[in-house]
Amino acid sequence: MRKKTIGVNVGGVMVGGGAPIVVQSMTNTDTADIEATVKQVAQLANAGSEIVRITVDREDAARSVPYIRDELDKMGINVPLVGDFHYIGHSLLSKFPDCAKTLAKYRINPGNVGFKAKRDKQFTTLIELAIKYDKAIRIGVNWGSLDQELLTRLMDENTNQAEQHSSNFIMREAIIQSALLSAKRAEEIGLGQNRIILSTKTSNVQDLIKIYQDISKRSDYALHLGLTEAGMGSKGIVASSAAMAILLQQGIGDTIRISLTPEPDGDRTLEVKVAKELLQSMGFRKFEPQVVACPGCGRTTSSVFQVLAKEIEQYLIASMPKWRNKYKGIENLNVAVMGCIVNGPGESKHADIGISLPGTGEHPSAPVFIEGKKIITLHGDNIAEQFKEMLKEYIEKRFGR
Secondary structure (H helix, E strand, C coil), X not given: CCCCCXXXXXXXXXXXXXXXXXXXXXXXXXXXXXXXXXXHHHHHHHHXXXXXXXXXXXXXXXXXXXXXXXXXXXXXXXXXXXXXXXXXXXXXXXXXXXXXXXXXXXXXXXXXXXXXXXXXXXXXXXXXXXXXXXXXXXXXXXXXXXXXXXXXXXXXXXXXXXXXCCHHHHXXXXXXXXXXXXXXXXXXXXXXXXHEEEEEECCCHHHHHHHHHHHXXXXXXXXXXXXXXXXXXXXXXXXXXXHHHHHXXXXXXXXXXXXXXXXXXXXXXXXXXXXXXXXXXXXXXXCCCEEEECCCCCCCCCCHHHHHHHHHHHHHHHHHHHHHHHCCCHHHCEEEEECCCCCHHHHHHHCCEEEECCCCCCCCEEEEEECCEEEEEEECCCHHHHHXXXXXXXXXHHHCC
C-alpha cells in the first residue's frame, strides 16, 4: 500500500496525495537552443513523460524558457516544464520574471544554492519567488554535491560519540537532514507543504533504498525517486529498476525518473520508456497494451514468433497516440504471441487475444484465443497477417463502442 504523502500540483499534474506515480525526464539540450529543446521536450512528452525538466544555467537559457513554452503550446504539448537551477538560480529567476512565471516548478539543490553567508539569503530569495509566482519547489539533494558544512558537522559529532556510526551512515544522514532542514526553512519563509517535493539521490542502490526508507518515515512530503548517475545501457536500467522497484513495492515514491546515460546520439526517450515499463510491469500504471511473448528455446528454432511479437508490439506502440482518444481503456489490452505448444495455448487463454504459433516440427497451424476461448486455427504462410487483422477487429469491437 502506497504511503499517502502531501499532494503537490505541478502545472496541472498532481504529484503525491494518492495520485498515480508520475513519470519524469530531463532534456540534455542547451536550453538556449530553443529549436533543439522544443524538439526534445516534444519527443519526451510524446514518449509519455508527464513532467520534463530543463537546465536553466545562465541568462540565455532563462531568456529562452518562455519561447520554448510558447512553441510547445502551439504544438499542443502542454507538459509542465521544470527549471533546474544551481548556484545562480536566485539571480536568474529575479532578473527574468517571465521565466519564473513560465516554469511549473523550480528544482534547487541545498548543496549549491549558495555558500557560507550567502546561502540563507539566496535560498530565501528562491523560496520567496516560488511563493510570489505560486510555484512548486523540488528540494533535490545529491550526494555528489552535498552541503559540506552539514556533512562536516555530522562527522565531527559522530567522532565524539562513544558508539560511532559508519561514514556511509553519516553520509546518508547528511543527505536526509539537508532535505528536511531545507524544507523546514522553506515552510518558515512561507511556502506551503503542498508546494514542496523532496528527492535524496545517490548512485549506490543500497544507500538509495535506505535513505528513502528513512526519509519516508520522517516526513510526509511528496517524494521524487531516482538513482542519480545510474549509468549507460543495461547497467543503468538494472540499477535504477532494482532500487526503485523495492521502494515502490514498499509504497514509497510519488514520481520517478530513470537517469540513464544515453549512447552517443542515442535515444533520450529510452529513460521514459523504461520508467513506464517499470510502473506497468509492477502494476502501478497502465500506459500501453501489454504484449506477452515467450523467450524461445530449442522448440522454437523458427523466428516467426519473434518477428510477429516485435511487429505487434511496434504496431500497438505506434498506434497509441491516436488510439488513446479513440479507444477508451485500450491501455488495458493484453496480447500473447507464443512460440510452441508447451505454454502457448495456456498463455494465450489468459490474454485478451493470443496466438500459439507452431514450434519446430509441429503441424503448421496456429490456434487463436479470444478472451479465453479458442476462436479459430490459422493455417498457411500468412498466419502473421491473418492474426494482425484479427487483432484490429478485436480492438474495434471491444474498445470502439
